[in-house]
Amino acid sequence: MKSSKKTKKTDSSLVAPIFTPRTRTVARPQDGGASSRDGGRSPSPGSDTSEMEQDLGPATRQDIRRLQDFIAEELARNTRALTAEVQVIGTRTARLEERAEAFADTCNTLAHHAETLATRVETLEEALEDLSNRSRRNNIRLRGLPESVTPDALDATLTGIMKKLLPALPPARYLIDRIHRTLGARKGQNAPPRDVVARLHYYSTREALLRTARDQQVEYEDGQLLFYQDLAPSTLAKRREWRVVTELLRSHNVRYSWGFPFRILVHKDGRTYSCTHLYRAQDFLHQLGLEVPDAIAQLTPPSSLPRLSRDWSPAGD
Structure with a gap:
């Protein structure tokens, strides 16, 4: 029986010509003989002889x-x-x-x-x-006056205290424009009495009262009275922040005063030193020849807002 030759069809548009298999005819062994090209091996029954005939040269x-x-x-x-x-x-x-x-x-x-x-x-x-x-320049703040003093008696009580501290003033200088306790209810029966705020008609009377009360102790019903300036809450908050510096100045017997707008003033050796912001207190204390506390040395000035750069550089530069 004559064997037929089969070739595999490939799509030349998808496969390069070099990858297209080439085939050749291989003589079949006769009477059980073996091919000289395959070493005498015969194809197994049922195998496709065309696949074995591809040229791999x-x-x-x-x-x-x-x-x-x-x-x-x-x-x-x-x-x-x-x-x-x-x-x-x-x-x-x-x-x-x-x-x-x-x-x-x-x-x-x-x-x-x-x-x-x-x-x-x-x-x-x-x-x-x-x-x-x-x-508030003409105001004065009185601390320690018992709550037993009624609002109607505040004017007469403060006038009597001023006459005791400033007996040389004329009676017309004791004039009080208004007087009242600070706003808010009393926190408790055993709580300290609320401060009394009074506006004196004459600024000179207010200054004389503060100077006198600073030099001598004032008592009322076995309780001590304290006189202060009436200041804005923001100013009082700033002064509390400066407590570390003011305590250092007092420990070295350095006299200071407060200025307006807010600043601290020190007069030393015929010169006046001032400072407005707490983060600048380090230079202020250096000028006064004082040691800077750690709480002040750690303060830094407020930083400016960050800026974005317009320069673009390649990655890795």
């Missing part, structure tokens, strides 16, 4: 040229595709950088405006605090 020069042409065409096609993608990515990156620069400029402008507004608000707060303290 070396490629020719023509095959190599076809392979080179195929690889060059594929490289050119991939290069064109990559070039187009890089151009698209470059265009998008340029647009993103332009938008990032616009965002950086906007952020920096807003930061500048915010710092300007913060400075203006601080200036307005200082002016408002100064106005509040100026409106």
